[in-house]
Amino acid sequence: MANHVDAIVIGAGFSGIYMTYKLREEGFTVKTLEKAAGVGGVWFLARYPGARCDSDSIYYNYIFSEELYKKWSWSSRFAAQDEILSYLNFVADELDVKKEMQFNKEVKSAIWDEDQTKWLVTTAQGEVFTATYLISGVGCLSTSSIPNFQGRESFKGESYHTGNWPHTPVDLKGKRVGVIGTGSSGVQSIPVIAEEAKEVYVFQRTPQYSVPTRNRQFTEEEIAQFKEAFLDAREIMLNSPSGLPIPRSTRSVVDTPEEERIVILEDAWEKGGMILNNAFYDIVIDPKSNELVSEFLRGKIREKVKKSDVVEHLLPYYYYSTKRPILDTNYHDTYNQDHVTLVNLRQQPIECITENGIQTTEKEYPLDIIVFATGYDAMTGTLLKLDIRGHNGVSLQEKWEKGAKVETYLGLGLAGFPNFFTITGPQSPSVLTNVPTAIEQHVEWISDCLNYLREHNVKTIEPTVEAEIQWSKQCTEIANGTLFTKTESWYTGSNIDGKSRDFLIYLNGLDNYRQLCNEVAEHGYKGYQLQYEEIKA
The missing domain is CATH 3.50.50.60 (FAD/NAD(P)-binding domain)
Structure with a gap:
């Protein structure tokens, strides 16, 4: 055929x-x-x-x-x-x-x-x-997922989802832009949108922790060093829990003296990226450890946001890192700008989308563009x-x-x-x-x-049904030993109405997972049922 x-x-x-x-x-x-x-x-x-x-x-x-x-x-x-x-x-x-x-x-x-x-x-x-x-x-x-907002089709302006953005530039200059959602795509896009738009309204349901990217251009010398170190980095990546050359931490937050803990957290904060997330092994295991790191990050938000009537609405209180860890560039600083308005949807939920904008339980916000940063x-x-x-x-x-x-x-x-x-x-x-x-x-x-x-x-x-049941049970048991299942997030499917609440990620690390998969193969694909071709005489 x-x-x-x-x-x-x-x-x-x-x-x-x-x-x-x-x-x-x-x-x-x-x-x-x-x-x-x-x-x-x-x-x-x-x-x-x-x-x-x-x-x-x-x-x-x-x-x-x-x-x-x-x-x-x-x-x-x-x-x-x-x-x-x-x-x-x-x-x-x-x-x-x-x-x-x-x-x-x-x-x-x-x-x-x-x-x-x-x-x-x-x-x-x-x-x-x-x-x-x-x-x-x-x-x-x-x-991409957009909640079923009443009246969404009636909006006369432009609307886009971050996960399906136009291939041609969207003109934001002089526009009133509403951004719904403050997950990763919202946190990344809001500061950039605010650079061009006349007014920005951020419709936030859940405030987020974030760590600075500390993004910067590479020098030619650095690029040459990266390439020279490829084989060493590759070996570490293949044998690390995260698939990154970040070693598995052996430090506990609660067991680390306060002065030392603060030094470690400040150092990770200054370096940016995912370093802070991996600085201690028990951030997503021990509630007390998590709270110490969470309060450190809330302190950073308080330092950044100068508007006293806004900053408290930006402070998150879920377990840090049990939602997708977010890296940002000037996200919280953006709220210091006069043309950026935070709308707390916990206090004034969205009632509907109108022809002219977004209607909450308190007022209508007139908009030219709506950005749905509502995830997947x-x-x-x-x-x-x-x-x-x-x-x-x-x-x-x-x-x-x-x-x-x-x-x-x-x-x-x-x-x-x-x-x-x-x-x-x-x-x-x-x-x-x-x-x-x-x-x-x-x-x-x-x-x-x-x-x-x-x-x-x-x-x-x-796979056999038995192998599937056992693997799923193992994944669930590992997850239930962490704080991940204590938080509503897209990790658990709670961002989608009617979706079953399952934590569908194996948490014991890519290194252990790789070993388990290799063992399955080495034992003739243990846990699978194989049907062989009939050999004709």
Whole structure:
């Protein structure tokens, strides 16, 4: 069949690029389907003002190839969206994978054909492709979410979601702009929007902790040093819990004398980035430890915000780091500007969106532009949109039906869905690691698995129900031993109405996870059921 390949990969971001390359190099035929017009995944879509990575850029890249690493030079410590997108195009061109990719091809359904033991994949254009293996590279944060605000369609001005920003510049000059949401994209975009807009209204439900990026341009000497140190950095990244060259801390916040603790926190604050988040091992385990760090960060907000009637509304009181840790550039300072107004939605919730702006329980705010920085249907949202059906036509929606517990095996596969793999899927380390490093581990494990199946004449592979139950139980038990499950966040799905509350991230670190995955493979894919080809006489 002209449209049959060994593997279909969904998505052409970090995951899809490397998966496509790896399979092709191993001799598999592969077709990658991407709904956007080019490579990049979330970095193709999330072009909002201030968008940038929150891992140091020198680590926010592929590390499987020293040659590839040394051909690219990042301009600054935390690269902006346009530079990351340029990097991904550079990699796709260097690896020559675009010829295996089809763009503007949105997958609408993927159905397992029991008789042919193949996946039937249909696009929005009605094209049908078949493949022995189906691999999801759709990512954890690729489905934008906007709450169902009454009257949203009636607004006569412009409106945008940060996760699906226009490719042409949005003119903010002289405009009244309302930003709903103060998660990572809100915190990144608000200071930049305030540089141009006439008036900015920030509609905040939950105030956020944030740590400064301390972003800066790299010198030529630094770039040369990074490239020289590649092999050492790579070794540390591959064996670290975070996928970053940050060692696992052995210090406890509460057990560290106050004077020493403050020195450590101040040093981490001045260095910026994710250093503070990793300064102590018990920040997300011990409530007392967490409160000491949280109060330190609240103190920084009090120092920055000069308006006494505003600062108290900006102080967060959830457990620090149990929502996505946020890095910022001048976020809290922005509220010192006279044209920036904070609207506390705890005190005056949004009633509706009107033709002219946003109506809260207290007043109407007239606006020219509304920016929805309202986040994503994370972890499972995009997978559930794809209409994936396994044995007996059972859909992923039915397997994870509303209110039911999400279960996977290793975040890599699903019982009832043969020859289906998920890169950084639910219950893998994914978003609580340096994501490109986590992606590489998954891609290489999947590639090795497909080689094993080919070499051993295995027709189908899928997790057992028992293995799925045990893995999900293990992930839940680990999470319940932390403060993560005590906070409402997109980590737990609480930002989406009607979504079941599950913490879908493996928390014992990428290093331990890598070891567990290797052990599964070394024991003939323990926890999977393999169906072998019939050997004809």
